Amino acid sequence: xxxxxxxxxxGNISSVINSFKEVARDKVNIEVTSDLDKIKFSDKVVxxxxxxxxxxxxxxxxxxxxxxxxxxxxxxxxxxxxGICVGLQMFADIGYEETETKGLGWISGKVLKIDNKNGKYKxxxxxxxxxxxxxxxxxxxxxxxxSHMYFVHSYEFVPEDKNVVSAxxxxxxxxxxxxxxENIFGTQFHPEKSDKTGLKIIDNFINx
Amino acid sequence: MLKNRIIPCLDxxxxxxxxxxNFVDLQDAGDPVEQAKIYSxxxxxxxxxxxxxxxNENRDxxxxxxxxxxKKCFVPLTVGGGVRSVDDxxxxxxxxxxxxxxxxxxxxxxxxxxxxxxxxxxxxxxxxIDAKKNGDKWEIFTHGGRNNTNIDAIEFAKKMEDSGAGxxxxxxxxxxxxxxxxxxxxxxxxxxxxxIPVIASGGVGNLDHLVDGIKLGNASAxxxxxxxxxxxxxxxxxxxxxxxxxxPVRI
Numbered sequence: 001x002x003x004x005x006x007x008x009x010x011g012n013i014s015s016v017i018n019s020f021k022e023v024a025r026d027k028v029n030i031e032v033t034s035d036l037d038k039i040k041f042s043d044k045v046v047x048x049x050x051x052x053x054x055x056x057x058x059x060x061x062x063x064x065x066x067x068x069x070x071x072x073x074x075x076x077x078x079x080x081x082x083g084i085c086v087g088l089q090m091f092a093d094i095g096y097e098e099t100e101t102k103g104l105g106w107i108s109g110k111v112l113k114i115d116n117k118n119g120k121y122k123x124x125x126x127x128x129x130x131x132x133x134x135x136x137x138x139x140x141x142x143x144x145x146x147s148h149m150y151f152v153h154s155y156e157f158v159p160e161d162k163n164v165v166s167a168x169x170x171x172x173x174x175x176x177x178x179x180x181x182e183n184i185f186g187t188q189f190h191p192e193k194s195d196k197t198g199l200k201i202i203d204n205f206i207n208x
Numbered sequence: 209m210l211k212n213r214i215i216p217c218l219d220x221x222x223x224x225x226x227x228x229x230n231f232v233d234l235q236d237a238g239d240p241v242e243q244a245k246i247y248s249x250x251x252x253x254x255x256x257x258x259x260x261x262x263x264n265e266n267r268d269x270x271x272x273x274x275x276x277x278x279k280k281c282f283v284p285l286t287v288g289g290g291v292r293s294v295d296d297x298x299x300x301x302x303x304x305x306x307x308x309x310x311x312x313x314x315x316x317x318x319x320x321x322x323x324x325x326x327x328x329x330x331x332x333x334x335x336x337i338d339a340k341k342n343g344d345k346w347e348i349f350t351h352g353g354r355n356n357t358n359i360d361a362i363e364f365a366k367k368m369e370d371s372g373a374g375x376x377x378x379x380x381x382x383x384x385x386x387x388x389x390x391x392x393x394x395x396x397x398x399x400x401x402x403x404i405p406v407i408a409s410g411g412v413g414n415l416d417h418l419v420d421g422i423k424l425g426n427a428s429a430x431x432x433x434x435x436x437x438x439x440x441x442x443x444x445x446x447x448x449x450x451x452x453x454x455x456p457v458r459i
Contacts, residue, residue: 011328012301018279051329063243122405122428124331126373128253129212130457148211148458150284152374170209193284193306195248 011050017190053095088186108160121129149189213429223269259289278304325372387413395425
């Protein structure tokens, strides 16, 4: 089996690579590439993302044909795709970080700045927070409710259809931190930095 | 609920762990990769490497340490010390650091903070503020605490937030290595001035100091070195103690 981590100059992805390689060991081949054919023919795709919504969307657009290839993979062919952090946020129709930017539009919704309640809450939301599992998601197999995950973000994905939400976390408000829509998965937190429970989520995704 | 973080810090020199008393009198305390793994297995919320003498010496050894550690530890790894340029930050991130802390360069050339936070995102840019009390204010020191810049630490903290820092790592130079506790006044002043998380550092001698850093200093995270790596306390003990004192921690 091949799992491809999309390398599209979206910032630091070495931790994502290390964690997938740790979990995959020799059983699964982990590719790190922006090669369209490799993405097309892989079994699963991971879409990481760091920095701003705008910079990540721009970086995707910089690589000719990448967005079409990803859409074909996830939307037409319905193969498993995992978005992490801004990777998840880009599923939305639109994001408002830096400036209004069009997203991939795979899951209807917006990416908005977290309400810090007039400075009462620090932003970015950095650190370990508990996740509240709101529906059975295949990537949460064996993950207990209220498990701790590592977060670092200032923006949140607000999907239109709440049925896609698989987990939330409590900060200044109830924040969507995981989504599942058919074959499309996303986590706002960083499973690659969430110790053993995070690695378990990666393992679940690899073993889908 | 967001938990307060406990961050063990390993001072690294030439690829080995050391801990200074006020940044001198260094003692060797082992291999950083193994130490980091022990900490992450013990429940550390993050690991911090500080390449303490890097401003003056060849620092290629730190890249190797970061690369090896990031393949074994799956909690956030912050690396600082001698980070001068966007290139240095890029190199550390590529080796597997999740965040890079910038100290002297942020003071001498704030552009580095602006540029790197734009390029890599604020989430991986930590500005390390080394401050020393002078009368009724605190002044910024650079070069591992050797040079006084006469810059007001509180105003500088705000400026760094505006420049794109995602977090501030605030060290009291008066307290560092003394084990008498954090400079609570400094921590709470900076924490109330900025809207980004503050990591308290410098002076931890016992577990109550960690409690004070969070409860009185309003720090989001507490960093300590010697109480952990000489085996005085484990990270687990520290967390259980904070939990007992009503501080939310990841257990």
